[in-house]
Amino acid sequence: MYFRLVRSDLVKNKVITLTTVFFVAAAAMLVSLAAILVVNLWGSIDALMTMAKTPHFMQMHTGDIDIGRLSAFARQNAMVDEFQVLEFVNIDGSHIVINGKSLVDNVQDNGFSVQSDKFDYLLALDGNTVRPSVGEVYVPICYMKDSTAQIGDRLVVFGQELVVAGFVRDSQMNSTLSSSKRFLVSPEDLGEIKSLGSTEYLIEFRLKDLSGLREFETAYISAGLEANGPTLTYPLFKTINAISDGMMIAVLLLVSALVVAIAFMCIRFTLLAKIEDDYREIGVMKAVGMRVSDIKKIYLAQYAAMALAGSALGYALSLGLRGLLLENIRLYMGESGNASLAPVLGIVGVAIVFLVLIAYVNGLLRKFSRISAADAIRFGTSQEKPNGKNRIWLSKNRLLETNIFLGVRDVLARKGLYGTILVVLVTAAFIIAVPQNLHNTISSKSFIRYMGIGDYDMRFDLQQGANxxxxxxxxxxxxxxxxxxxxxxxxxxxxxxxxxxxxxxxxxxxxxxxxxxxxxxxxxxxxxxxxxxxxxxxxxxxxxxxxxxxxxxxxxxxxxxxxxxxxxxxxxxxxxxxxxxxxxxxxxxxxxxxxxxxxxxxxxxxxxxxxxxxxxxFAKVTGVDEFVAQTFGTSITSVGKAAYASLAVATVITALITVLFMKMLIAKDRYSIAVMKACGFRNSDIRLQYVSRSVLVVIAGVFMGTLLANTLGGMLAGKAMASFGGESFRFVVNPVLAYLLMPLLMAGTVLLATWVGTSGAGRTNLLQRIKE
Amino acid sequence: MKSVFFGENIVKSFGDGDKSRKVLDGVSLAVSEGEFVSIMGPSGSGKSTLMFALSGMDGVDSGRVHFEGRDISGMTENELADMRRTRMGFVFQQPTLLKNLNILDNIILPSMRDNRGHNGKIVARARMLMERTGIAGLEERGVTEVSGGQLQRVGICRALMSRPAVLFADEPTGSLNSQSAQEIMDIFAEISDEGTAVVLVTHDARVAAQTQRIMFMRDGKIVREMQFAEAASEGLEDRFQEVVATMREHCI
Incomplete structure (x- = not known):
C-alpha cells in the first residue's frame, strides 16, 4: 500500500518531485565533486612527489661551492638518507627561442638541467624518469599548457638547436607560483650551454624521517654551509603544488555547502506546503487510528525515493564532470595514486548528504504529532494566526498603489514564509558574490600588495653574479x-x-x-x-x-x-x-x-x-602586470572558472526556487486569489501583487547577500588566504559588478521567474475555490 | 421596470466525453432593477452554477447572458473583472474574507483597486455601510475576532461598496442561526427597496419565501416560477407552506 501511495503522490506532484530531485542532485554532485577533487589533488601531489622523490630540504646557492664539505656533512649527519648537488644553468629568457619566439616576456627564471641520478626526478607525462638524448629537450609542463611549445618544435638557446621531445613535470617547480622552471637536456648539451648562462646549485637532501626537518635545517645553518639562495622544504613544495587548484576546490566547497543548505530549504518548503495541502487527509488518517509513525512513513518514503534518485543522479553527474575539473590537476601532477579511492569517497559524501536529508525530513515531520485531527477535518488547513492586528492598514495607505501595497503587506504579514525564500536569495547572492569578489581581488593590481609585492610598475631582478x-x-x-x-x-x-x-x-x-x-x-x-x-x-x-x-x-x-x-x-x-x-x-x-x-x-x-x-x-626586467599574470595566472583562471560556475549555478537555483516558491504560494493562496477575483481584481492585479512580493524579497535578499558576502565572505576568504601566508587579505570589490550588475542579474532572474511562476495565478476555478 | 440582466438558453456541462454532465440545460431568465429574486432547488440542481454563469465568473457552453445591455460572453477577462468590481456585488455562504486584513480593509479592498487618492471617501462609505448593517466599531478587528453573522455583514458591506446594479448571494444564511439569518434577509430587502436587484441562491424555503420571485430548479432547468406582489412582511408562514409544497411537487 505504501508503495502505491508513494508512487501516485510522486507522479501527481511532478513539479515538486522534479525540483526536489534536481536540488538533491545538485547538492550531491557538488559534494561528490569536492570529495573527488580533494582526494585526487592530494593523491596526485603525493604520487608526483613520491615518484619524483622530491627533496626534503633544498638550499639554492650561486657562486663557489665546496662539494666535498657538503658531502662530508651529509655523511656525518645521521638524519640524511640521500644527498646530491644538481646544477641549474640559468639562461635569460631572451636567449631561449621556441619555434622562433623568444621567452623574453616570460617572468620565470628559465634554466637547463640534466636528469638526476638519485632523486628529484623530472618526470615525463607517462610518469617515467626521462633521459633525453643529445639534441633533445624536455620542456616544463606549463609551456605545454600555455601553448608556448609543442612536441617537435625547435628550441634554440644561444644558437644551439634542440628539438622538443616532450614535456616534464617538476615536483618542486611545476607551479607558476614557483619562480624557476627546469628544461631537461642531455649531459652533453648541458655542457655546451653551461658556459653561456649562470650556474645555480641545488643542494638537495632526502631525510630518513621527515619529522626531523626543522632540526636538520638548524644543523645545516649551524654548519655554515653554502646558503646564499632561498631554502625550500618538502611541506612548502606541497603547498605550492596545491595552491592553484586548492583555491578552486575551496570555492567549490563553499558553493557545495551553500547548495546543500538551499536543497534543505527547498525540501523544507515543499514538505511544509505538501503537509498544508494534505492537512485534511492527515487529520482523517489520524482520526481513523493510524499512528503518527505510520503517516510519517508515507512522507518519509516519498522523500527517501526523491533523495535516492537525486543522490544517484548527482553522483553520476559528478563522475561525468570530474574529468573537466581534474584536467589541470592531471596535467600538472598526473594521475592520483589513490584515484580509485576518490569515487568511494564521493559515494561517502553523497551518502552523508542523503542521510542528513532523511534525518532533516524526519525532524520536519514531527509537526504531525501537533496536528489536531478534529481541527484538520473541520478546517482543512492549519489554523495560522491571522494577522488582522497588523498595523499596516490598507485604509491608511496613501503611498503605494493598492496591488503593490497588498504585495508588500503580505510579505510583512507572513515573515516566516518569505523568510525561507529570503534565505535562499541571500545564499544565492552570497554564492555569486564571494567567488566574484575573490576573483576580482586576485585579479586586481592592488592584490600584489597582500602578496608581499609593492605597488610598482616595473622591476629589475638581479641575481647573484660577479658584478x-x-x-x-x-x-x-x-x-x-x-x-x-x-x-x-x-x-x-x-x-x-x-x-x-x-x-x-x-x-x-x-x-x-x-x-x-x-x-x-x-x-x-x-x-x-x-x-x-x-x-x-x-x-x-x-x-x-x-x-x-x-x-x-x-x-x-x-x-x-x-x-x-x-x-x-x-x-x-x-x-x-x-x-x-x-x-x-x-x-x-x-x-x-x-x-x-x-x-x-x-x-x-x-x-x-x-x-x-x-x-x-644582466637583469631580468618585468612589467608587474605581466609578472602577476604569469605568476598568479593559473590561480586567477581557476578561481575565475569557479566564479563563473558559481554564478551560473546560483542563477539557475534562484530561478528554479523562485518559480517553485511562486507555484507553491499560489497553490497556498488559491482561496485568497479566488476571493479577489470574485471581487473584480484582474489577473494582472494578482500578478502585480506577487511581483511586488518578489521585488521586496529580492531587494532584501540581494542587499543582505551582498553585505554578507563582503563581510563574512571576506572573512572566510581571508582565513583561507591566511593559510597560504596572505593574512591581511581584504576583498577588492568591483562596484559596478557587485553593486549594479550582480543585483540586476539576481533581480532580473527573480522577476522573470516570478513572471513565469505566476503565469497561472488568475486561472482558478472560482466556483470550486469559493465553495472550499 | 428596466431589466438589469437576462440569460437566454444557457447550457453548461462539466466533464468530458462520456463523463460529461449537463448542469445547466437551456436556462432562460431575466431580473429587473430592484427586484428581489431567489433561486431554489436541491443540491446539484445547478443553482450556484447558474449564479456564477450570470455573473461572468464562469463561462457557458452555449446561450447568452446580457448585463446592462451588453453580451458578457464577448467580454475579455479584464472587462468581466471590471464589471464584477464596479457593477456587481457578491455574498457567499462562507464569509470569503482575507485573513490577513482587518474588517475595514476587507470591506474597502475592491474599491481600493481603483482608488486614486480617495481613501477618505471610500472609508467614509465603508463606515456608513457598517453602521447600517450593525457592525460599526469592528473596523480594526481581525476576521477571527467576530461572529459568523457579523462576518456575513462584512461581506454584504464589501458587496455594496461600489453601489452595484445587482447583488448575488449564494446561500448567505446557510451557516447562520435563525436570528442572524433574519437580520441578513432584512438587509437584503432594504437593498432591493433602494433599487439594487438581489439574486439569492438558497435551498431554505423560509428564506426564499421572503423574496418577490422564486425560481425552482431541478436537473439544470428552471421547472417552476412563483411570483409575489411584494416582498413578504405579513403572511410569511402561508408563503413558506406554499413554497415547501411547490418544492415537493416540482423539485424532488
Missing amino acids: MDENARAVVAAMAGDRDIARYVALTTKSFSVQTDAGLVANLNVELGDHGIFPVDYSQGRAPTEEGEIALSVINASELNVKVGDIITLVIDGRDTQLAVCGIYSDITNGGKTAKAVFDDNSASVMWSIVCAELTDKTLISGKVREYTERFA
Whole structure:
C-alpha cells in the first residue's frame, strides 16, 4: 500500500518531485565533486612527489661551492638518507627561442638541467624518469599548457638547436607560483650551454624521517654551509603544488555547502506546503487510528525515493564532470595514486548528504504529532494566526498603489514564509558574490600588495653574479636619469642567522632598503623606518613565534643585534619566508637585488620593459602586470572558472526556487486569489501583487547577500588566504559588478521567474475555490 | 421596470466525453432593477452554477447572458473583472474574507483597486455601510475576532461598496442561526427597496419565501416560477407552506 501511495503522490506532484530531485542532485554532485577533487589533488601531489622523490630540504646557492664539505656533512649527519648537488644553468629568457619566439616576456627564471641520478626526478607525462638524448629537450609542463611549445618544435638557446621531445613535470617547480622552471637536456648539451648562462646549485637532501626537518635545517645553518639562495622544504613544495587548484576546490566547497543548505530549504518548503495541502487527509488518517509513525512513513518514503534518485543522479553527474575539473590537476601532477579511492569517497559524501536529508525530513515531520485531527477535518488547513492586528492598514495607505501595497503587506504579514525564500536569495547572492569578489581581488593590481609585492610598475631582478653591486648601481643611475620614471627604489636581500624561540638557529632572508616607497600591505604594524626595526612575513612571524613589539636577535657582522618587530605582512613570494629592514650591512653577501620603479605614464610600461631589457642584459626586467599574470595566472583562471560556475549555478537555483516558491504560494493562496477575483481584481492585479512580493524579497535578499558576502565572505576568504601566508587579505570589490550588475542579474532572474511562476495565478476555478 | 440582466438558453456541462454532465440545460431568465429574486432547488440542481454563469465568473457552453445591455460572453477577462468590481456585488455562504486584513480593509479592498487618492471617501462609505448593517466599531478587528453573522455583514458591506446594479448571494444564511439569518434577509430587502436587484441562491424555503420571485430548479432547468406582489412582511408562514409544497411537487 505504501508503495502505491508513494508512487501516485510522486507522479501527481511532478513539479515538486522534479525540483526536489534536481536540488538533491545538485547538492550531491557538488559534494561528490569536492570529495573527488580533494582526494585526487592530494593523491596526485603525493604520487608526483613520491615518484619524483622530491627533496626534503633544498638550499639554492650561486657562486663557489665546496662539494666535498657538503658531502662530508651529509655523511656525518645521521638524519640524511640521500644527498646530491644538481646544477641549474640559468639562461635569460631572451636567449631561449621556441619555434622562433623568444621567452623574453616570460617572468620565470628559465634554466637547463640534466636528469638526476638519485632523486628529484623530472618526470615525463607517462610518469617515467626521462633521459633525453643529445639534441633533445624536455620542456616544463606549463609551456605545454600555455601553448608556448609543442612536441617537435625547435628550441634554440644561444644558437644551439634542440628539438622538443616532450614535456616534464617538476615536483618542486611545476607551479607558476614557483619562480624557476627546469628544461631537461642531455649531459652533453648541458655542457655546451653551461658556459653561456649562470650556474645555480641545488643542494638537495632526502631525510630518513621527515619529522626531523626543522632540526636538520638548524644543523645545516649551524654548519655554515653554502646558503646564499632561498631554502625550500618538502611541506612548502606541497603547498605550492596545491595552491592553484586548492583555491578552486575551496570555492567549490563553499558553493557545495551553500547548495546543500538551499536543497534543505527547498525540501523544507515543499514538505511544509505538501503537509498544508494534505492537512485534511492527515487529520482523517489520524482520526481513523493510524499512528503518527505510520503517516510519517508515507512522507518519509516519498522523500527517501526523491533523495535516492537525486543522490544517484548527482553522483553520476559528478563522475561525468570530474574529468573537466581534474584536467589541470592531471596535467600538472598526473594521475592520483589513490584515484580509485576518490569515487568511494564521493559515494561517502553523497551518502552523508542523503542521510542528513532523511534525518532533516524526519525532524520536519514531527509537526504531525501537533496536528489536531478534529481541527484538520473541520478546517482543512492549519489554523495560522491571522494577522488582522497588523498595523499596516490598507485604509491608511496613501503611498503605494493598492496591488503593490497588498504585495508588500503580505510579505510583512507572513515573515516566516518569505523568510525561507529570503534565505535562499541571500545564499544565492552570497554564492555569486564571494567567488566574484575573490576573483576580482586576485585579479586586481592592488592584490600584489597582500602578496608581499609593492605597488610598482616595473622591476629589475638581479641575481647573484660577479658584478651584482655594480649592476645594481647602473640600474639605479639609469632610473635617476629617466624622466619617465616617477619613483624607484633598490632593495637587496641578504641572509642572516636568527635565533628561534626554541633556541635553534635559522636563516632569515632580509630585504634591505627603503620600504616606504612601494609599501606592501601590513596586517599588523607598519614598514620599518629605523635601523633597529624589522618587519616579518606572516609565516616567519609565526615560525619565530613573535608579534609586533617583540625583539628578535639577528647575527649581523658577527654580532648579536636586537631588532624590534615593527610590522607583519602577508607574503607568498619566496615561500612566504621573508623579512624587511632598513639597516646598513656590508658583511653578508647579497643573495639577490631588485630595483622597483613606477612610471609617470602607465602606457609606457611595455616599451620601457623592452628598452631596459636590451640595455641591461644582466637583469631580468618585468612589467608587474605581466609578472602577476604569469605568476598568479593559473590561480586567477581557476578561481575565475569557479566564479563563473558559481554564478551560473546560483542563477539557475534562484530561478528554479523562485518559480517553485511562486507555484507553491499560489497553490497556498488559491482561496485568497479566488476571493479577489470574485471581487473584480484582474489577473494582472494578482500578478502585480506577487511581483511586488518578489521585488521586496529580492531587494532584501540581494542587499543582505551582498553585505554578507563582503563581510563574512571576506572573512572566510581571508582565513583561507591566511593559510597560504596572505593574512591581511581584504576583498577588492568591483562596484559596478557587485553593486549594479550582480543585483540586476539576481533581480532580473527573480522577476522573470516570478513572471513565469505566476503565469497561472488568475486561472482558478472560482466556483470550486469559493465553495472550499 | 428596466431589466438589469437576462440569460437566454444557457447550457453548461462539466466533464468530458462520456463523463460529461449537463448542469445547466437551456436556462432562460431575466431580473429587473430592484427586484428581489431567489433561486431554489436541491443540491446539484445547478443553482450556484447558474449564479456564477450570470455573473461572468464562469463561462457557458452555449446561450447568452446580457448585463446592462451588453453580451458578457464577448467580454475579455479584464472587462468581466471590471464589471464584477464596479457593477456587481457578491455574498457567499462562507464569509470569503482575507485573513490577513482587518474588517475595514476587507470591506474597502475592491474599491481600493481603483482608488486614486480617495481613501477618505471610500472609508467614509465603508463606515456608513457598517453602521447600517450593525457592525460599526469592528473596523480594526481581525476576521477571527467576530461572529459568523457579523462576518456575513462584512461581506454584504464589501458587496455594496461600489453601489452595484445587482447583488448575488449564494446561500448567505446557510451557516447562520435563525436570528442572524433574519437580520441578513432584512438587509437584503432594504437593498432591493433602494433599487439594487438581489439574486439569492438558497435551498431554505423560509428564506426564499421572503423574496418577490422564486425560481425552482431541478436537473439544470428552471421547472417552476412563483411570483409575489411584494416582498413578504405579513403572511410569511402561508408563503413558506406554499413554497415547501411547490418544492415537493416540482423539485424532488
